[in-house]
Amino acid sequence: MSCGEPHETDCAEVLDHLYEFLDREMPDSDCTKFETHFEECSPCLEKYGLEQAVKKLVKRCCGHDDVPSDLRAKVMGRIEMIRAGESVPGPDVPATAQE
Numbered sequence: 001m002s003c004g005e006p007h008e009t010d011c012a013e014v015l016d017h018l019y020e021f022l023d024r025e026m027p028d029s030d031c032t033k034f035e036t037h038f039e040e041c042s043p044c045l046e047k048y049g050l051e052q053a054v055k056k057l058v059k060r061c062c063g064h065d066d067v068p069s070d071l072r073a074k075v076m077g078r079i080e081m082i083r084a085g086e087s088v089p090g091p092d093v094p095a096t097a098q099e
Contacts, residue, residue, distance in 0.1 A: 009036070014044050017030075019051070
């Protein structure tokens with residue numbers, strides 16, 4: 001996705017790190033770069049708005065349930081595997097076969 005205009009911060013970089021921006025898990029300097037990008041790029045701003053709305057909806061509908069610690073650990077483990085470029089077992093693989 002891109003508006004076709006050149007930007008200081010590339011659209012692909014913004015979209016790759018959109019959730020980090022939404023969760024404020026990035027340095028303030030990067031947040032400022034993203035905010036500037038959203039002011040210049042309406043397709044990225046639209047995507048940001050959509051993801052922000054989904055996040056709020058999920059929080060409102062599911063934000064009151066406690067997440068079991070073992071589920072959180074498994075999800076975080078998968079995220080780390082993906083970030084490290086490792087292959088992740090598909091959803092049809094039983095949990096016991098993954099461990």
